[in-house]
Amino acid sequence: MLRRDDTSTGRSTEALRLVSVSKTYGSGDTAVTALDGVTLSLPAGSFTAVTGPSGSGKSTLLQCAAGLDRPTQGRVVVDGADLAGRSESELAAFRRQRTGFLFQQFNLLPMLSVRENVALPLRLAGRPVDRARCEEVLIQAGLGERIDHMPAELTGAEQQRVAIARALLTGPGVIFADEPTGALDSRSTHEVLTLLQEAVHVHGLTVVMVTDDPAAASYADSVLVLADGRIVDEPPVPAASIAAERLTGRTSRNANRNANLSQDLAPSSYPNPYQRTSPGSSPRPSEKSQQARQPQMPQQAKQTKQSQQLRHAQAA
Template sequence: MNAAVQLTEVSKVYGTGPGSVTALDGVTHGFAEGTFTAVMGPSGSGKSTLLHCAAGLDSPTSGDVQLVGRSLRGLNETALTELRREHVAFVFQSFNLMPTLTVRQNVVLPLTLAGKSPDRAWVSEVIQRVGLGDRVRHRPSELSGGQQQRVAIARALAARTAITFADEPTGALDTATALEVLSLLRDQSRAQGQTIVMVTHDPVAASYADRVVFLVDGRIVSEAARPTPESVAAQLAQLSSRSKVSP
């Protein structure tokens, strides 16, 4: 299978000299088209840094990242923005909602900025499935934190991009909504061929993915296919004991 996202010998070092911190240490990994991958590891293992470098939001200190077959090395910010706008959606812990726009307007905003016409039926379905069907005319200030997170998730899925990066997308959600969102992510991968890369600390969330990639101290140390909550929890416990940093 072709890799929608390919990292080759990617390292990321913050700072210089004795006080420098290596967040990623020579990571080589491909995320195949149409797959749903969970990225897990102890706190401080480099999960969010991996996501940010893979998405082109942060530049590696060394190594190469390719998105949909195109290397990010040497691209200026305009070219990066255009590439992400066309092929990538994000669900990060900061919701980045426009305060003056309604739920529906926030959901379709990336499509509007890209000059694309939203699929109204699909937008309505996504909003309904994240539990905001009765909030479409509300603005962010009228929503709880969990509801704002649902808007961010709906916005990412409504765009039907080739790749979605998600950093703890269900962390602020109640259990029922979290499971619905995870099912929606899985459906997007299987039915629509979308590549989804999700950072999570939750073994239940990870069990919705096709596979789990485990990081320790900036390195991928193992993978697991067809994960279950129990197998993921056991692996995390084992890896946490090996990590330099306690979870």
């Protein structure tokens, strides 16, 4: 179970506020507006997914909200602190102390162990490293047996859990996640998003996640939909589960289809082509009708089955 660091007490009740935030790249005829007057307010202890088509401004929104990029216009307030007017070094210090980050590629240093990767933000911030606290967070993230391993020895899901533990260690006001499950399979995606849900619902942390995956968005409490740099939809909380329900329905249909296909391809459904018969013999009428009712085997599967049976026959 993950818990919030003691330094996080007394946080603002509003985790993130954007006021008329715009971001324009270039100028004149070549200017591109990535964000167009976005205003939003997210409470502390919430899990928000930001989704939309490619080029809608999702990643730009996250970068401006996290202080990784400066908006052309508007205000950004993170955990009660206004980011306007801060120098690059001040923004960097703020990010280390007050925010956490998750990315698709994990961003673990390959020459450092799991424990050392988790402790890295503390070292960069000049804060003392509490080894016991590092181990506690890793155990809570399900990595108790991987503490001294190197990143190359971990699965993708385990590497992302290391990144989550690293983000949580400093007790951040907001965790910004940019496609955190983009490089994971469905089972690993579930593990990672469940861990983020636990951090939010049990321990009061705040997560803002950008994703193109509606199934991943369904784990959030609320969803913001962007198009052309603007928020075009903000479904109520119950709507966040729609994608999961659709995914479940599609999974069930796929399971039924695969079960039917497996039954169709079952060896007992087809006569043995190597079975010896008497010369001149032919199937009885009942056998013909039974064979006519049998489903046709796909050509590739049929060739594979025949090759396997031929090898068995030769071995006998």
